[in-house]
Amino acid sequence: MTEQTTPQDPSSQGTSTQDTGRHDQPHRSGFASFVGRPNAGKSTLTNALVGTKIVITSDKPQTTRTVVRGIVHRPDAQLILVDTPGLHRPRTLLGERLNDLVTTTLSEVDVVAVCFPANERIGPGDRFITGEVAKIRRTIKFAVATKTDLATPEQIGRHLLDIQEIGREAGIEWAEIVPVSATAGDQVSLLADLLVAQLPEGPQLYPDGELTDAPEEILVAELVREAALEGLRDELPHSVAVVVEEMGLREGRDEDRPLLDVHANLYVERDSQKGIVIGPKGTRLRKVGTAARHQIEALLGTPVYLDLHVKVAKDWQRDPRQLRKLGF
Numbered sequence: 001m002t003e004q005t006t007p008q009d010p011s012s013q014g015t016s017t018q019d020t021g022r023h024d025q026p027h028r029s030g031f032a033s034f035v036g037r038p039n040a041g042k043s044t045l046t047n048a049l050v051g052t053k054i055v056i057t058s059d060k061p062q063t064t065r066t067v068v069r070g071i072v073h074r075p076d077a078q079l080i081l082v083d084t085p086g087l088h089r090p091r092t093l094l095g096e097r098l099n100d101l102v103t104t105t106l107s108e109v110d111v112v113a114v115c116f117p118a119n120e121r122i123g124p125g126d127r128f129i130t131g132e133v134a135k136i137r138r139t140i141k142f143a144v145a146t147k148t149d150l151a152t153p154e155q156i157g158r159h160l161l162d163i164q165e166i167g168r169e170a171g172i173e174w175a176e177i178v179p180v181s182a183t184a185g186d187q188v189s190l191l192a193d194l195l196v197a198q199l200p201e202g203p204q205l206y207p208d209g210e211l212t213d214a215p216e217e218i219l220v221a222e223l224v225r226e227a228a229l230e231g232l233r234d235e236l237p238h239s240v241a242v243v244v245e246e247m248g249l250r251e252g253r254d255e256d257r258p259l260l261d262v263h264a265n266l267y268v269e270r271d272s273q274k275g276i277v278i279g280p281k282g283t284r285l286r287k288v289g290t291a292a293r294h295q296i297e298a299l300l301g302t303p304v305y306l307d308l309h310v311k312v313a314k315d316w317q318r319d320p321r322q323l324r325k326l327g328f
């Protein structure tokens with residue numbers, strides 16, 4: 001972004017261990033995005049490709065709200081993964097905004113990869129998403145059969161045929177159909193190779209080592225949200241939003257003993273939900289705080305003091321002003 005990458009100069013020596021003079025292999029860079037119905041395994045796949053935990057995953061559907069990018073750095077390419085919320089039939093204002101966000105994102109990436117979990121039959125949700133993806137004209141389309149470790153070879157075979165068929169129905173020509181298991185690591189690097197092959201020639205777009213350009217506050221808020229959703233009843237996830245109000249290193253500490261202060265608010269829609277999140281005598285909230293703190297410390301590499309408050313923002317999913325305040 002701010003860093004300018006100079007094209008590889010064959011006469012410059014020793015700046016890169018990768019510069020072996022393979023001028024027949026141009027450097028490629030670009031964007032890809034995974035879509036698919038809730039729980040299809042998009043976030044887990046993004047993490048597997050990037051190699052570090054960045055995007056929150058959860059066994060509850062629809063927990064990915066923020067567009068977070070993970071970056072795959074390779075000698076020959078830079079692949080930027082844009083993680084989107086699931087495309088779904090909108091029921092609330094939030095749902096509509098999310099769909100708009102997804103469609104805009106997808107028309108700007110180089111490859112969109114639709115994920116179809118191999119352990120489940122293709123259904124109406126997949127048809128809806130495939131239909132939406134078919135409307136995006138120029139973007140190259142991949143199909144990914146995810147979670148292959150949960151399916152038998154026969155199931156996977158049938159699944160791949162079903163994927164071909166659903167593409168034909170929607171008028172999509174899949175550039176590739178790739179079976180993967182993100183948790184077992186099967187075919188993840190093949191998928192990376194196939195994605196990279198579709199990217200245009202171009203320089204590195206982000207500095208080395210950068211894994212995501214999402215502001216740290218957003219990542220931290222996502223980690224708190226993830227901890228808060230753990231073990232909650234099914235109807236709650238849609239009603240939880242987290243905003244990091246303030247984050248900074250505590251002043252007056254020795255340099256070798258830093259402490260990061262994080263002040264975050266966890267918003268729910270109703271008083272009754274507040275009680276559930278906090279738990280009897282605050283036990284649940286304390287557990288959430290501890291779990292989130294460990295995750296934040298692991299992500300940022302500093303000890304963290306997490307100050308977490310639960311607030312009610314009445315019906316925030318339906319209220320445009322509240323949505324704006326919560327960053328949607």
Ligand SMILES: Nc1nc2c(ncn2[C@@H]2O[C@H](COP(=O)(O)OP(=O)(O)OP(=O)(O)O)[C@@H](O)[C@H]2O)c(=O)[nH]1
Nearest residue numbers: 039040041042043044057058061062064147182183
């Ligand atoms: N066994 C197995 N489980 C997986 C695999 N990939 C994802 N999962 C599990 O499936 C669940 C959903 O995965 P996510 O990556 O959160 O799915 P998602 O598509 O990002 O979900 P949303 O954010 O709801 O859209 C989690 O419990 C994952 O651990 C896989 O390759 N194998």
